[in-house]
Amino acid sequence: MNKRFVRQKTHALNELAAAERVGDADESILPLLSKINALEDYYTTSSCAGRILLFQDLGSKKEDKFLGAWHRRVEYGEIEAALKPAEGVVWFRMEPAIIHVIARGEEAAARMLKTAYSCGFKRSGIASVKPDRWLIEVLSTERVDAPVMSDEKLLVDEGYLRFLVEIANEKYEACAKKLARLETALKDLV
Amino acid sequence: MNKRFVRQKTHALNELAAAERVGDADESILPLLSKINALEDYYTTSSCAGRILLFQDLGSKKEDKFLGAWHRRVEYGEIEAALKPAEGVVWFRMEPAIIHVIARGEEAAARMLKTAYSCGFKRSGIASVKPDRWLIEVLSTERVDAPVMSDEKLLVDEGYLRFLVEIANEKYEACAKKLARLETALKDLV
Numbered sequence: 001m002n003k004r005f006v007r008q009k010t011h012a013l014n015e016l017a018a019a020e021r022v023g024d025a026d027e028s029i030l031p032l033l034s035k036i037n038a039l040e041d042y043y044t045t046s047s048c049a050g051r052i053l054l055f056q057d058l059g060s061k062k063e064d065k066f067l068g069a070w071h072r073r074v075e076y077g078e079i080e081a082a083l084k085p086a087e088g089v090v091w092f093r094m095e096p097a098i099i100h101v102i103a104r105g106e107e108a109a110a111r112m113l114k115t116a117y118s119c120g121f122k123r124s125g126i127a128s129v130k131p132d133r134w135l136i137e138v139l140s141t142e143r144v145d146a147p148v149m150s151d152e153k154l155l156v157d158e159g160y161l162r163f164l165v166e167i168a169n170e171k172y173e174a175c176a177k178k179l180a181r182l183e184t185a186l187k188d189l190v
Numbered sequence: 191m192n193k194r195f196v197r198q199k200t201h202a203l204n205e206l207a208a209a210e211r212v213g214d215a216d217e218s219i220l221p222l223l224s225k226i227n228a229l230e231d232y233y234t235t236s237s238c239a240g241r242i243l244l245f246q247d248l249g250s251k252k253e254d255k256f257l258g259a260w261h262r263r264v265e266y267g268e269i270e271a272a273l274k275p276a277e278g279v280v281w282f283r284m285e286p287a288i289i290h291v292i293a294r295g296e297e298a299a300a301r302m303l304k305t306a307y308s309c310g311f312k313r314s315g316i317a318s319v320k321p322d323r324w325l326i327e328v329l330s331t332e333r334v335d336a337p338v339m340s341d342e343k344l345l346v347d348e349g350y351l352r353f354l355v356e357i358a359n360e361k362y363e364a365c366a367k368k369l370a371r372l373e374t375a376l377k378d379l380v
Contacts, residue, residue: 060364106319109319113318125315126316126317126319127315129299129300129316144335144337145334145335146334146336146337147353147354155350156346156350159345160350163345167337174250
């Protein structure tokens, strides 16, 4: 039993509980996070079931600015309402599910990584290694990264935007299926 | 001095030399790979300076089919010529530079990861851990993932395709700059 790991795990679980209370957690993923956190060798930090974004890329010197962010399926009307003339390049993006898991050590990290891969999280890897703190990024492959506006002018028509919404929603569902597979596969990690 | 690491490194370097001879290596990245391979604690496996793709997504049951793949900047005419009516969804994609580096152990892996991050390879991670064989994925962030055709019908106009080509080429150049920074930073790894 390692004291530092246990202390850091307690801290992370308190932060997650606080985020839940203020509605600042991605609810659809909470049952899975609870199950991971119930395992002795692991705990989770920032995680997301997948998200759909509209953001302004203002060039490498400036930070991206969000016009909209949804941690769920979106409707076309929501994208239409958020898409206002904006400088720089506006991108429609779908990012896959990501779960940050801290593992107690090398052996626990390897087991989590293997399980993640087997459930379809093919971009998973170990993001950093410290004693008693192996940070695993459980990451899937679904992506959309399409520019839709440049210098306040739309680059595409409504039909294309509707297609992007449809395909981003499909990819969000594909992530949901992988997350469900992971939830089931956790029993092999005990 | 670990025999297994040295044997596997020799094997990897032979494979790279063979790929070079038949013109099957990404030439723009070879000087950087040579410099990494000259370091005692590391060697490289499959790597790419970034690429621009046109591919058919035929659904989760079937493998993607390439209509075109370029490990360099592209011209609009090349995309136009490669973009033939095709079933499923055809995507225009730009993938960032990726270098697979094997490190001799944990400490060497941590040094490479830190260097990669500092040069802008913010998606880098440790993909797998075996004794004397830590696989580091040095990966950057530049992406384009835009659907351009569905069920043999174009979804976008020529202006949009030209914009995708322009932005993908810019991102390819951004990768080239990061690779140059990494080449310079390698001296800190000796």
